[in-house]
Amino acid sequence: MILITSLMGFALLNFEAAVEKVIPFEKNATTIAEMLLSLRQGIFPSDLQTLEELDINLCDDPTIADHLSCRQLPLEERTTYYSMIESQIMAYTQTSSEELSLLRREVSFLLVEKQLKVAASSKDLSISQAINAIDELDQTINLFTERLNEWYGLHFPELEKLVGDNVQYCTMIAQIGWRDDFKDDRISAAAKTSMGVQISGKDMHIIQCLAKQVVDLGKIRESYTSYIEEGVSAVAPNMTALVGPLITARLIALAGGLKNLSKKPASTMQMLGAEKALFRHLKTGAKPPKHGIIFQHPLVHNAKYWQRGKIARTMAAELSIAARIDYFSGEMMAQGLIDKLEARVNEIRKKNQYPPRKKNKGRGRKL
Amino acid sequence: MKEKFSNVYYDDIGFLTKNLVPGIRVYGEKLVTYNEEEYRAWNPNRSKLASALMLGLTIIPFTPSSKVLYLGSATGTTVSHISDIVSEGMIYCVEFSPRSMRDFIGNAKMRNNLVPILADAKQPIEYAPLLETVDVIYQDIAQVEQAEIVLRNLPFLKKGGHIMLCIKARSIDVTKDPNEMFKKEIETLSQAVDIVEIIDIGQYEKDHSFVVGIKR
Ligand SMILES: C[S@@+](CC[C@H](N)C(=O)[O-])C[C@H]1O[C@@H](n2cnc3c(N)ncnc32)[C@H](O)[C@@H]1O
Numbered sequence: 001m002i003l004i005t006s007l008m009g010f011a012l013l014n015f016e017a018a019v020e021k022v023i024p025f026e027k028n029a030t031t032i033a034e035m036l037l038s039l040r041q042g043i044f045p046s047d048l049q050t051l052e053e054l055d056i057n058l059c060d061d062p063t064i065a066d067h068l069s070c071r072q073l074p075l076e077e078r079t080t081y082y083s084m085i086e087s088q089i090m091a092y093t094q095t096s097s098e099e100l101s102l103l104r105r106e107v108s109f110l111l112v113e114k115q116l117k118v119a120a121s122s123k124d125l126s127i128s129q130a131i132n133a134i135d136e137l138d139q140t141i142n143l144f145t146e147r148l149n150e151w152y153g154l155h156f157p158e159l160e161k162l163v164g165d166n167v168q169y170c171t172m173i174a175q176i177g178w179r180d181d182f183k184d185d186r187i188s189a190a191a192k193t194s195m196g197v198q199i200s201g202k203d204m205h206i207i208q209c210l211a212k213q214v215v216d217l218g219k220i221r222e223s224y225t226s227y228i229e230e231g232v233s234a235v236a237p238n239m240t241a242l243v244g245p246l247i248t249a250r251l252i253a254l255a256g257g258l259k260n261l262s263k264k265p266a267s268t269m270q271m272l273g274a275e276k277a278l279f280r281h282l283k284t285g286a287k288p289p290k291h292g293i294i295f296q297h298p299l300v301h302n303a304k305y306w307q308r309g310k311i312a313r314t315m316a317a318e319l320s321i322a323a324r325i326d327y328f329s330g331e332m333m334a335q336g337l338i339d340k341l342e343a344r345v346n347e348i349r350k351k352n353q354y355p356p357r358k359k360n361k362g363r364g365r366k367l
Numbered sequence: 368m369k370e371k372f373s374n375v376y377y378d379d380i381g382f383l384t385k386n387l388v389p390g391i392r393v394y395g396e397k398l399v400t401y402n403e404e405e406y407r408a409w410n411p412n413r414s415k416l417a418s419a420l421m422l423g424l425t426i427i428p429f430t431p432s433s434k435v436l437y438l439g440s441a442t443g444t445t446v447s448h449i450s451d452i453v454s455e456g457m458i459y460c461v462e463f464s465p466r467s468m469r470d471f472i473g474n475a476k477m478r479n480n481l482v483p484i485l486a487d488a489k490q491p492i493e494y495a496p497l498l499e500t501v502d503v504i505y506q507d508i509a510q511v512e513q514a515e516i517v518l519r520n521l522p523f524l525k526k527g528g529h530i531m532l533c534i535k536a537r538s539i540d541v542t543k544d545p546n547e548m549f550k551k552e553i554e555t556l557s558q559a560v561d562i563v564e565i566i567d568i569g570q571y572e573k574d575h576s577f578v579v580g581i582k583r
Binding site: 083 | 465
């Protein structure tokens with residue numbers, strides 16, 4: 001027999017193309033969308049096991065064909081058969097044409113929404129990899145730049161102090177090289193009085209090779225950053241609106257994905273990324289850490305030291321709500337969270353204007 | 368304002384379609400009221416179908432009840448105008464970029480003649496259960512094997528139904544002469560389709576042509 005998949009159910013045709021049997025679906029768009037999604041993902045739904053007992057030789061769906069080890073019906077034939085039997089399936093399942101087009105639309109929307117969620121849920125893992133790769137790129141860039149400080153420093157040790165940024169420093173070495181070739185006034189002044197020695201053209205070339213590598217690594221870093229910024233605002237729009245793309249990406253990476261993150265309580269959210277300090281606290285009795293990666297956020301970072309813990313706790317609370325919305329619905333509703341966070345932070349600032357006055361009785365006299 | 372084709376209007380400056388969802392813009396287009404009805408200006412710089420119309424396309428195969436399979440719907444710029452035109456029909460919109468689809472479904476929900484499909488147009492069997500036989504296949508995917516992808520979707524098109532597609536000569540193979548590439552695509556299509564109109568829309572979209580054919 002030939003199996004044809006329709007939205008109303010499976011139709012089984014004999015080789016004269018007459019309908020022998022219809023296995024109707026429950027008339028429920030969600031159920032149908034879930035089954036279609038599963039088939040698209042190559043997973044044979046367990047509630048289709050009845051199909052295994054039938055004598056099916058040809059089947060239009062690739063996943064079912066694979067599962068039943070039967071041949072797949074080419075699209076051309078599938079559409080021909082389907083247009084011949086559509087009205088019979090409709091009659092059998094008592095579906096009017098209005099109902100059928102409504103069902104098509106409903107199932108399609110549900111299917112797309114489910115697919116988008118799947119696409120997003122694997123995207124978060126890719127983002128986690130990218131943010132970890134950025135950390136490794138930074139380490140490598142630092143390592144090579146240190147090497148270049150010493151190496152290129154033989155020729156022009158003063159340059160390093162004049163340029164703040166590692167990649168920029170290496171770009172200058174790669175593109176200009178000789179200290180006498182710098183056009184920038186400040187740098188060429190330093191070059192004239194440089195303590196460095198002359199080196200050979202071959203030496204310079206070898207140094208520039210390494211500098212070019214750092215420049216390239218810098219470019220990769222840039223493209224990873226924009227990949228993360230773009231991706232994370234699709235995967236976790238509410239968290240991103242609350243604390244920005246990079247902190248969001250780091251939290252997702254630390255938790256091992258958005259799903260895991262959405263299950264964590266606010267107290268864990270606050271500590272994510274503080275593991276090292278936490279272990280130090282447990283081992284040596286050093287001060288316990290008050291906050292993890294969210295410390296990087298200016299609201300926490302720039303707060304007065306005695307307000308920090310409280311602000312971090314509030315932020316973690318809002319973030320854990322945002323993570324749940326992002327994971328379960330993906331709907332954008334961050335404005336409410338942002339407003340609440342701001343109100344709470346203002347309250348904390350007002351209530352705790354002055355540093356606590358404990359322990360340091362002697363402090364005033366020392367000055 | 369004149370009705371140039373069924374549900375397609377022209378007003379000296381350009382083409383317009385009657386807004387199916389009055390008051391709502393899809394891509395920042397101009398809204399014009401005429402005889403108490405709202406129309407959406409169809410921007411030829413944003414939609415290749417509008418640019419083909421501006422350059423004299425004579426065949427618009429849509430009727431108010433047409434069923435359309437649209438391959439490469441992106442965020443729905445052109446789709447929205449076809450949706451105005453086939454007001455009682457249905458458009459099946461296939462797009463494989465989740466990002467574009469995410470932007471698209473917000474609009475699609477407001478128009479009840481749109482069916483979004485997140486799939487690769489190269490694998491039509493995947494969306495076969497969602498489809499019915501259509502009157503027109505429209506394709507704008509700016510990708511290699513454009514003609515081949517139309518052919519793969521042809522089983523959904525009724526005999527005598529129209530195909531409309533944008534061919535980008537360059538994206539198929541950058542190393543080859545665009546004219547040669549274009550000819551080859553037309554040859555591929557001609558296996559199953561009679562080509563009835565070709566409009567060079569290079570003026571609006573570099574290296575692009577708009578092609579209309581009829582399934583044999
Ligand atoms: C030039 S844009 C289409 C613009 C749109 N037709 C309009 O005028 O509003 C091309 C679209 O085709 C999509 N696309 C490319 N290859 C595809 C494929 N194999 N299946 C589905 N969509 C594809 C791209 O993601 C992109 O959104």
